[in-house]
Amino acid sequence: MISASSAYAAGATGNGILIAVIDTNTDPDxxxxxxxxxxxxxxxxAATRGADDVDSExxxxxxxGVIAANKNDIAGHGISFEADILAIRADRPGxxxxxxxxxxxxxxxxxxxxxxxxxxxxxARIINLSLGGEPDTDPSLENAIRRATAAxxxxxxxxxxxxxxxxxxxxxxSITDPATGTSPTEPANIAGAAGTLGRVVAVxxxxxNGVISDFSNRAGNGEGLNGTANTKNYYILAPGEGVLxxxxxxxVIFPDQPTCSPGQSSGCNDDDDIGDYYRVNGTSFAAPxxxxxxxxxxxxxxxMAPEDALAALxxxxxxxxxxxxxxxxxxxxxxxxxxxxGVGILDLAAAFAPQGATSFTIDGKVQxxxxxxxxxxxxxxxxxxxPGALGELVFTDKFNRAYRFDAAAILPKGEARIADxxxxxxxxxxxxxxxxxxxxxxxxxQAAFRxxxxxxxxxxxxxxxxxxxxxxxxxxxxxxxFGAKSLAPETSLINEAGARTGFSDGGxxxxxxxxxxxxxxxxxxxxxxxxxxxxGLSRIQRDWGWRAQLSNIQDDRTALGGYxxxxxxxxxxxxxxxxALEGAWRPLNKLxxxxxxxxxxxxxxxxxxxxxxxSRWSIGADTITAIGSLGLVIxxxxxxxxxxxxxxxxxxxxxxxxxITRTINAPLTPSGREINYEARWGxxxxxxxxxxxxxxxxxxxxxxxxxxxxSVYWFSLSKNW
Amino acid sequence: MKRAxxxxxLALTGACLxxxxxxPSPLCNxxxxxxxAWVNMMPGPGGPPRNLTVVVEIEDDGLSRRFExxxxxxxxxxxxxxxxxxxxxxxxxxxxxxRGHQPERxxxxxxxxxxxxxxxxxxx
Numbered sequence: 001m002i003s004a005s006s007a008y009a010a011g012a013t014g015n016g017i018l019i020a021v022i023d024t025n026t027d028p029d030x031x032x033x034x035x036x037x038x039x040x041x042x043x044x045x046a047a048t049r050g051a052d053d054v055d056s057e058x059x060x061x062x063x064x065g066v067i068a069a070n071k072n073d074i075a076g077h078g079i080s081f082e083a084d085i086l087a088i089r090a091d092r093p094g095x096x097x098x099x100x101x102x103x104x105x106x107x108x109x110x111x112x113x114x115x116x117x118x119x120x121x122x123x124a125r126i127i128n129l130s131l132g133g134e135p136d137t138d139p140s141l142e143n144a145i146r147r148a149t150a151a152x153x154x155x156x157x158x159x160x161x162x163x164x165x166x167x168x169x170x171x172x173x174s175i176t177d178p179a180t181g182t183s184p185t186e187p188a189n190i191a192g193a194a195g196t197l198g199r200v201v202a203v204x205x206x207x208x209n210g211v212i213s214d215f216s217n218r219a220g221n222g223e224g225l226n227g228t229a230n231t232k233n234y235y236i237l238a239p240g241e242g243v244l245x246x247x248x249x250x251x252v253i254f255p256d257q258p259t260c261s262p263g264q265s266s267g268c269n270d271d272d273d274i275g276d277y278y279r280v281n282g283t284s285f286a287a288p289x290x291x292x293x294x295x296x297x298x299x300x301x302x303x304m305a306p307e308d309a310l311a312a313l314x315x316x317x318x319x320x321x322x323x324x325x326x327x328x329x330x331x332x333x334x335x336x337x338x339x340x341x342g343v344g345i346l347d348l349a350a351a352f353a354p355q356g357a358t359s360f361t362i363d364g365k366v367q368x369x370x371x372x373x374x375x376x377x378x379x380x381x382x383x384x385x386x387p388g389a390l391g392e393l394v395f396t397d398k399f400n401r402a403y404r405f406d407a408a409a410i411l412p413k414g415e416a417r418i419a420d421x422x423x424x425x426x427x428x429x430x431x432x433x434x435x436x437x438x439x440x441x442x443x444x445x446q447a448a449f450r451x452x453x454x455x456x457x458x459x460x461x462x463x464x465x466x467x468x469x470x471x472x473x474x475x476x477x478x479x480x481x482f483g484a485k486s487l488a489p490e491t492s493l494i495n496e497a498g499a500r501t502g503f504s505d506g507g508x509x510x511x512x513x514x515x516x517x518x519x520x521x522x523x524x525x526x527x528x529x530x531x532x533x534x535x536g537l538s539r540i541q542r543d544w545g546w547r548a549q550l551s552n553i554q555d556d557r558t559a560l561g562g563y564x565x566x567x568x569x570x571x572x573x574x575x576x577x578x579x580a581l582e583g584a585w586r587p588l589n590k591l592x593x594x595x596x597x598x599x600x601x602x603x604x605x606x607x608x609x610x611x612x613x614x615s616r617w618s619i620g621a622d623t624i625t626a627i628g629s630l631g632l633v634i635x636x637x638x639x640x641x642x643x644x645x646x647x648x649x650x651x652x653x654x655x656x657x658x659x660i661t662r663t664i665n666a667p668l669t670p671s672g673r674e675i676n677y678e679a680r681w682g683x684x685x686x687x688x689x690x691x692x693x694x695x696x697x698x699x700x701x702x703x704x705x706x707x708x709x710x711s712v713y714w715f716s717l718s719k720n721w
Numbered sequence: 722m723k724r725a726x727x728x729x730x731l732a733l734t735g736a737c738l739x740x741x742x743x744x745p746s747p748l749c750n751x752x753x754x755x756x757x758a759w760v761n762m763m764p765g766p767g768g769p770p771r772n773l774t775v776v777v778e779i780e781d782d783g784l785s786r787r788f789e790x791x792x793x794x795x796x797x798x799x800x801x802x803x804x805x806x807x808x809x810x811x812x813x814x815x816x817x818x819x820r821g822h823q824p825e826r827x828x829x830x831x832x833x834x835x836x837x838x839x840x841x842x843x844x845x
Contacts, residue, residue, distance in 0.1 A: 024764065059764055059845060095768065101821050104762065104769035112766075130845075133765030141766075161761040161844035164774040167816035168787045168806060176808045177818065185765070214776055215759050215844040282845035284763055327776065327814065 001210065001239050002289060003349035004079060007296045010352055014068065014080025014295035019126045020119030021064050021288075022112060024055035024096060024105050026087035030246045030275030032069040032077075033061070036085050040122050043089040044114045055096040055105055056255070058248035060087060062280055063130045065246030066288035067295070075277045076244050079292025080299070086124050090115040107131055112187075113144035120151045125298055125306070127153055128291040130284035132160040132185035135225035142190050142226070149199040154306050156291045158283035159204040159235065160185030160217035163328045179328050183220020183227055183339075184235065192230035198307035201314070202231060203287040204342065205240025212320065212341060213240055216283055218328050219342035234310075235342025236317055238293075240286035247278040293348055300352070301401045303657040308399040316350035317343040356398025360405070361650045361659070367569045369395045369405065377414035378497040378562025379602075379614050379638040381670025381703030383645075385411040389666035390567070393649045394659075402653055414562075416701035416710030417495040426450055426461065428718060441468040445481075474519065478509035487547055488582040488596020489620025489633040491678040493696035493712050496637040498530075498561025498574075506530070512538075529556035534578075546583035553578055553600070560614065560638060562702075564645065564668070565606045576600040576614070588623075595619040602643065612643030612668055628683030635676050639703050643668040672705030674698060685717070692716045748805055749831035752780040758827045758841045769845075775801060775817040775827050777837065785811030790819070791830070799824035799841075803831040 018038065028037040043049055064078075068085050071077035095106040112129075119127050127148055145155050163181030168174075183189060188202035205213040212218075216237075222229035247253065250269040260268035270276070290313065297309040304312070320341035322333045333340035358369040372390055376382035384390045384407055391407040426447045434443035442465070449460040464481030506527025512519050517539055524533040534551025553576040559565060566572045582596030595618065602612040618635035644665045652660045678696040685691050694714040701707050744750075755778040762769040775788065787806035793799045801817055810816075815829075828838040 057762075057845070062845070091764065098768075101771060102768060104771070105764040106768040107764065107766050109766055130763075131765045132763060133767040133770075136766070158763065161759075161763045162770065162772070164772065164818050165776060165814055165816045166808075166810035167774075167818040168808075168811075170819050173787060173806065176810050213844075214757050215761060215774070280845060281759070281842050282763060284845040327778070 001206075001208070002079075002293070002346045004293075004296075006349035007293075007300070007352050010300050012080075012296035012300045012352070013071075014078075014083030014292060014299050016082075016084070017080065017126065017295040017298050018084045018086055018122070018124045019067055019080070019128060019291055019295055020086040020088055020115075020122070020124035021060060021067065021128045021130075022088045022090050022115040022119065023060035023063050023128075023130060024058075024091045025089045026060040026064045026085070027058065027246075027248055027275050028087070030061060030065070032072070032074055032246045032275070032277075033064060033085075034070065036064070036068040036070065036078075036083070037087050038084050041085070041087040042118070044111050044118065045090070045093045048093045049089075050093065053093055053097060054252070055091065056248070056252050057096075057105075058253065058275075059105065059130070059284065060089065061275065062245050062247050062278065063128065063284055063288050065277075066243060066285050067128065067292045069246050075246075079289055080295035083292065083295040083299075086119060086122055088115040088118060109136075109138050109141040113140045116141075116144040116148050116155075120148050120153055124153055126291050126294050127155045128288055129155065129157045129187065130287045132158055132188055132283075135186040135189060135227075137225070141187050142193075145187055145190055145200060146195045149195070149197045152306050153199070154294055154310055155196075155200045156287050156294065157184070157188035157191065157200065157202055158287040159188045159202045159219075161205075161215040161282050161284075163213075163215050163217050165327050179330070181215075181217040182329050183223045184217050184231060186226070188217070189220070189224065189227055189231060191234035192232070193226070193228045196234075198234070199310060200234060201290060201310055202235045202342070203283060203290045204235060204237045205281075205283045205286040206237045206345060207241040208239070210345060212237060212322075212326075212333070213281070213283075214327060215281075216240060216286075218326065218340050219338065221339040232337055232339050232342045234314065236290060236314060236346055237320060237341055237344060238286040238289035238346045240283050241281045242279050243281070243285040244277060244279050245285065246275055247280075248275055249273050250276050253278075290346060293346060293351065296348070297351065301399070303653065304399055304401060312355060312399055312401075313346060313351045314343045315355060316347055316353070318345040318347040318350070320344040354395070354397035354401070354403055358395050358397050358403075360393055360395050361661070362393070362568055363648050365569070371569055372405070372407075372567040373411060374563035374567060375412045375414040376562070376670070376702045376704050376707075377417075378558060378702070379560035379670075380562045380564060380640050380668050381672065381674075382411070382413065383640065383666065383668045383670055384563075384567060386667060386669070386671055388664070389645075392651050392664050392666075394652055402650075402659070413704050413707050414702040416698045416707075417497055418710065418712050419493045419495050421714070422450065423447075424714070428716060439470045441470075442466070474511070474513040476509075476511050478507070480507045486582060486596065487545060487584045487594055488580075489594050489618050489631075489635070491618075491633050491635050491676045491696060492680075493678060493694055493714055494676045494698050496561065497702070498555055498558045498638070517541075523551075530554070531556075543586040544584065546581070549578075549580045549582075551578045551580065552576070559604055560602065560640070564604055568607065568647070570606040573605045575603045575605065590624045592622045593620070594622075598638070600638070602640070604645075608646040609668065610644050610646065613641050614638045615641050628681055631678075631680040631682075633676075633678045633680075635678075637674055637676070639673060640668045640670065670703035670705075672700035672703045672707065674700050674703045688719060690716075690718045690720075692718075746832055747782075747784060748786070748803065749834070749836070751782055751784075751786075753837055754778045754780065756829070756837050756839045758839050759844045760823055760841060762843045762845050764845070771820060771823065773799075773817075773819050773822045773824070773841070775799075775829075775839075777815040777829060779813060779815065781813035783812065785809065786815045787811050788815055788817035788829075790817065793822060793824050797825040798838075799827045801827060801829050803829065803836070
């Protein structure tokens with residue numbers, strides 16, 4: 001009901017956390033409390049306590065079991081089943097033996113104050129007070145609680161069971177007695193009061209269905225003696241009905257029942273004299289849920305300030321909303337903190353999850369973890385979620401709690417980079433013109449303009465053109481869009497991240513000069529934030545050709561199509577020195593084979609990297625058959641093959657709970673290898689209609705090994721006029 | 722001690738006197754949504770208050786009701802009769818509060834008929 005399993009999954013047991021249970025006597029010999037009660041436990045009234053003065057109801061044992069009953073094969077277990085219990089008995093001697101209307105265990109404020117002081121001096125981190133009564137003017141108990149909070153101790157107090165709706169006066173029904181329990185009893189009403197340092201919490205009860213218990217005192221709005229409206233911000237709900245816990249031997253609770261005969265299981269007592277188990281109700285048993293939860297919190301997050309541990313529970317409570325008027329207060333339990341339910345229901349899963357803004361400390365600077373959460377794309381793919389990368393880091397939440405950054409689970413996979421079909425359709429529907437006059441060739445293409453009424457002043461796509469002038473020993477080419485033709489094949493339906501596409505609108509130029517059979521070239525292109533320049537050497541014959549190129553590529557918008565620097569608060573940029581070789585060959589008249597490969601050394605400005613190299617290749621075949629033209633391309637986009645990213649990061653806590661910083665050499669290589677396959681078939685239909693069918697398959701998109709393959713198909717009909 | 726059933730409210734409503742009780746009187750013609758009874762036994766500075774509270778939540782039909790105690794029988798069962806009341810606090814719920822009784826069970830009657838019962842729980 002309180003989602004404790006997530007806390008246990010985080011390793012929380014309460015181990016080493018000392019909780020003082022100030023109550024009636026606790027049975028240290030109960031089989032499920034063995035080892036939990038510390039030897040320093042004592043009775044503040046031991047000097048005047050009679051030997052037979054025991055609480056036959058076993059209230060202290062019942063409360064202790066909810067907190068710390070051992071985790072074993074016997075019945076259930078406590079919330080913090082490895083916590084240490086400092087059991088302090090504080091009931092007035094003889095009061096538990098009293099009978100009649102005024103009988104029952106009573107606590108003097110002075111005894112409780114002594115017990116609290118003893119808890120402080122014994123090093124308790126948490127004090128549980130499952131008791132309460134009408135507020136009075138004696139400040140000794142409240143002052144003792146303030147001393148505890150000043151010493152860094154958290155104090156958990158039952159809100160009380162005094163809730164009752166307005167009712168006719170028992171003696172004179174014409175008089176209406178007002179509702180009771182509209183706010184916590186004393187000392188729970190001190191929660192949120194001045195001087196408690198945010199370290200006191202009042203605990204109300206819910207039933208097994210998560211509904212606030214009829215008997216549970218409400219959060220209140222400052223009503224009553226010593227009340228403060230701030231108490232509702234320190235009032236939380238926890239299970240308080242049908243709670244299974246440890247208790248005294250049944251011979252103590254039911255002394256008049258006979259011992260069970262063989263086969264008898266009800267209306268009788270077992271024949272042993274050891275503690276048993278009971279289902280109980282009341283806010284007395286809701287408070288220890290919160291005490292145990294705090295112990296779990298302090299166990300897993302030892303660097304938390306006590307008030308932060310409590311705030312983590314309060315801030316993460318499940319909001320309790322009931323639009324019907326509350327039985328006791330006559331008002332709804334609305335959204336957020338309210339006077340009926342306070343902050344809501346204890347939710348350990350939410351309490352243990354990071355809260356508020358989360359951040360890393362990288363290279364000495366604090367940065368939001370949100371920056372690191374970018375999809376796997378480009379040549380580095382899912383490097384960030386690979387072992388040895390961001391998963392090495394711990395991050396902190398607003399309470400300075402440290403969490404391992406589960407990069408593999410948190411970081412999203414990228415989408416396969418399918419080409420923009422609208423763009424392709426617009427391009428096909430556009431106008432193309434070309435002319436040649438002697439050594440001059442000029443071609444021009446204007447994609448169709450798809451007017452979108454939702455976008456005012458939408459601009460038409462820029463025209464693309466290519467101009468070429470050939471002279472005796474070479475030529476000059478320049479243009480906008482398309483780019484210079486290459487020998488290596490490329491896929492058309494799968495775009496490469498970080499690379500220009502056939503629809504880019506950047507300008508480019510190439511100058512070539514022939515020297516014998518060889519041709520030397522120099523080229524440059526600039527497409528917004530992607531600039532390429534370089535030199536090449538080629539030899540192009542009728543049936544074969546090859547070209548070698550050395551180029552510098554500067555991408556000022558991405559880290560090779562992905563995210564590296566931006567995950568650390570910087571700007572993604574990349575520079576490459578690429579070495580490429582491409583060639584084509586016609587072994588048969590109607591068959592053309594082509595291939596290209598590239599290796600590149602990479603620099604990522606703004607971060608410390610070493611030995612980053614990428615690869616890129618493609619192979620293709622084209623042929624003309626009786627059924628039309630056929631083509632096949634197999635290509636691997638640019639992929640990081642080696643390289644590390646080096647940075648200082650916080651990776652854990654040391655034995656004294658200080659952050660450990662170490663150098664992380666994160667591999668920049670992705671888990672998978674994206675291979676794209678594209679097949680094309682072009683054929684003619686009657687009426688001079690050109691038909692084209694293209695199918696592409698992208699495996700391990702974005703170089704992510706377990707990414708789903710993506711496929712895409714393109715069918716076109718075109719007619720020139 | 723058995724107390725006299727208040728006849729005036731019934732006479733005012735009239736319907737309870739219908740032959741054969743084929744139609745319940747407006748007083749008894751209500752739908753129960755929840756029934757609970759508890760004794761507050763939380764220990765504290767003043768000791769357990771031992772307050773008994775009985776609450777029967779009903780659909781609000783605009784009629785104010787209260788309980789009239791009829792005593793505790795030998796088996797520890799507290800018997801309560803539903804009677805009319807005036808204040809708005811008697812709308813949508815019927816409440817009985819007392820101190821001193823610690824019955825094990827509560828039985829609710831209306832117009833002489835047992836309409837519901839519940840065990841008394843202890844809230845510590």
